[in-house]
Amino acid sequence: MTVRTRLRLSSSDAAVLAEAGALLGSLASRDLSVRCRQGPGSDAADWAARKRDLSGVSSARWAGSITKATNDQWALARRAQAAELTWLRGEITRIEARLARPVGAKADRRHGAVRGCATRSEWHAKARRLHALRARLAALEGDWSEGRVHVVRGGKRLARRRHHLGEAAAGRKAWTERWQAARMFLSADGETGKRYGNETIRVSDTGQLSLRLPAALAHLSNAPHGRYVLDATVAFAHRHTEWRDRIAADRAVAYRIHFDPRRGRWYLTASWHRPAVPALPLPAATARGVVAVDMNDDHLAAWRLDPHGNPVGEPQRFSYDLSGSVRHRDAQIRHALTRLLHHARRTGVCAVAIEDLDFTDSRTRERFGRNTSLRRIVSRFPTARLRARLVSMAAEQGVTVVAVDPAYTSRWGAQHWQRPLATPTRTTTRHDAAAVAIGRRALGYPIRRRTAPPPHDRRDRAGHRTVQAGPEAREREGPRPRSSGPRTRSVSPDRGAKAGDQRAQHHSGHAAEQASWWQDALPLSPQEYG
Incomplete structure (x- = not known):
């Protein structure tokens, strides 16, 4: 301090x-x-x-x-x-x-x-x-x-x-x-x-x-x-x-x-040195949801997620200007982070989820070649300073910072969440969708979004559910119970590569392996009784 x-x-x-x-x-x-x-x-x-x-x-x-x-x-x-x-x-x-x-x-x-x-x-x-x-x-x-x-x-x-x-x-x-x-x-x-x-x-x-x-x-x-x-x-x-x-x-x-x-x-x-802040367990920190943040060159895109991984409210944007002197950039970062933490306190959450970005190896000219504009953006993007500032300022506000893997959050967030979250009065950007992907990864949920619930007469063949339920909830998506009787297929439903794990992968394009279909044995004919 x-x-x-x-x-x-x-x-x-x-x-x-x-x-x-x-x-x-x-x-x-x-x-x-x-x-x-x-x-x-x-x-x-x-x-x-x-x-x-x-x-x-x-x-x-x-x-x-x-x-x-x-x-x-x-x-x-x-x-x-x-x-x-x-x-x-x-x-x-x-x-x-x-x-x-x-x-x-x-x-x-x-x-x-x-x-x-x-x-x-x-x-x-x-x-x-x-x-x-x-x-x-x-x-x-x-x-x-x-x-x-x-x-x-x-x-x-x-x-x-x-x-x-x-x-x-x-x-x-x-x-x-x-x-x-x-x-x-x-x-x-x-x-x-x-x-x-x-x-x-x-x-x-x-x-x-x-x-x-x-x-x-x-x-x-x-x-x-x-x-x-x-x-x-x-x-x-x-x-x-x-x-x-x-x-x-x-x-x-x-x-x-x-x-x-x-x-x-x-x-x-x-x-002076201040005593270390005790680390809050992740389940306790995310019990009220998180405010997920996507860091960009000129703004922070934030969106609040409830404990079940659903976006709540409207997306927020906290802009800053990284041009000018070092003091100007530092002041801009502190102002943006202050507004972010105040938003997190107003929403009642106890955790902020960010990407664990590091562009140290990407600032070389051999990384992007002649793309000088991209090299300039990466070079001036203060990931380390922003993380250090956020951790210290969040400790003062009693907010926990959760760092997640940044792999494919922008791509998969845009693929699964950009269009569904858009409304006639709200335009969802790619950065807003990436914030949702970051928050779901921090909460332990897969990034991909489930489709609409099926009709009553086509529950078994219409697709996945949208409800984000815990393992103890009834009628949640999961493996089918094993029934007695002979199978009509050669592979048992509980012996597949991903049997029993309908959401094993947290990445795009994962098709959960469904249990094999079977038919109960037909009743024996009178001739077979004799």
């Missing part, structure tokens, strides 16, 4: 924070350099030695925060290297398979053959790309084996911009301010049992902010024990009650102070 507020500082307070952040940032840069030279063989003894070296000029708590942040940054760089290794090897494999096929060859799914390059010029471009990827892979494998990581405090993108100041709108002075602000370090981990949950950066229940200055800046302190009390008062507008409960119980709260040079403002960020 993270909340942020603005700090309205005086010029003297801002100068003290800037000096402390620059000093601690230089110590963090030095510690990161030492950690990168140690490589993967670093252990707890090396960590303790680095912490002792930093404690002399700062403090034990500042040194602990710096070394922990350094270890996290190094581990993140190693995970990024591993992910890039996997991606490069996959790209090389795909390009080699395409280059091995003749020019203009089409894909053959039956034999697992990929499509070839469309033209000879495309084949030549793919061959050049293959050589470039192999060179990148060789260099990365060398870094991985030797334990080298390439990390820049402040960000590589901002560091590269230093060489292109003439092309940017901002000049050298603006870049220097951003660079110094990005390399400052004013972060302190929380400590349970300490006063107000943090001994280094402390915020009292009255909003008073103070921090423990490093040993080299102890002469700037204005409070006992080397502390500096700021004139600004802290007030969190979001989750203020939860934050006050934590500091009143002296539970750990981590703080981070940072400066935004573009706006010229200082900010304080508070974060």
Whole structure:
């Protein structure tokens, strides 16, 4: 959980924070350099030695925060290297398979053959790309084996911009301010049992902010024990009650102070871990039905389903716009999910069903070829962020999230539910039908829809029923009871491939195997009695 507020500082307070952040940032840069030279063989003894070296000029708590942040940054760089290794090897494999096929060859799914390059010029471009990827892979494998990581405090993108100041709108002075602000370090981990949950950066229940200055800046302190009390008062507008409960119980709260040079403002960020929400059993979560959601590039298509898998009410659509900056996209997603959860609470359900989508492997250019529009849509579709946002926001509302297999939900939903759900006053889209398919799969029902009920005189030969009944309901669709007497067919009705399972398959086109027809034995003639 993270909340942020603005700090309205005086010029003297801002100068003290800037000096402390620059000093601690230089110590963090030095510690990161030492950690990168140690490589993967670093252990707890090396960590303790680095912490002792930093404690002399700062403090034990500042040194602990710096070394922990350094270890996290190094581990993140190693995970990024591993992910890039996997991606490069996959790209090389795909390009080699395409280059091995003749020019203009089409894909053959039956034999697992990929499509070839469309033209000879495309084949030549793919061959050049293959050589470039192999060179990148060789260099990365060398870094991985030797334990080298390439990390820049402040960000590589901002560091590269230093060489292109003439092309940017901002000049050298603006870049220097951003660079110094990005390399400052004013972060302190929380400590349970300490006063107000943090001994280094402390915020009292009255909003008073103070921090423990490093040993080299102890002469700037204005409070006992080397502390500096700021004139600004802290007030969190979001989750203020939860934050006050934590500091009143002296539970750990981590703080981070940072400066935004573009706006010229200082900010304080508070974060803490919340207890894990217990997982609700699936039958209890879906006892009142679900709100099924089909995720799309520009909207969420939702439809409520009752516990028996029947659509109830009208379909809902929650639109969002994924163009623009990252903050704009994130705000759009949060707004759409908020409206979705409010709709789920109004309908009285306790679960939201979504597809377990992952487009990580589909964002490569070898996946869709020249279809740049589809690649652009897939690349900007935030499946992972949307899932993470939905899970965290649903936990706050007491709503359970049910993830289902996304295979063929759009195709089979349109096949079985799009036309039956359309009315003269309502146009059912393909996305609405997909939401119904997702909800039925979350409830454990097959996607396919049963036809209309048969007439009274043709019950045995008119088709399936529409009622979605449980196993205990009478006259539900199921296997016929076995009767005594000889059979007229050679195969017994209870020995078929799918006998006794009239809805075994959850996919389209499944024809449930019917029991074999039989006729009771005819009465014996008078001659046969003799």
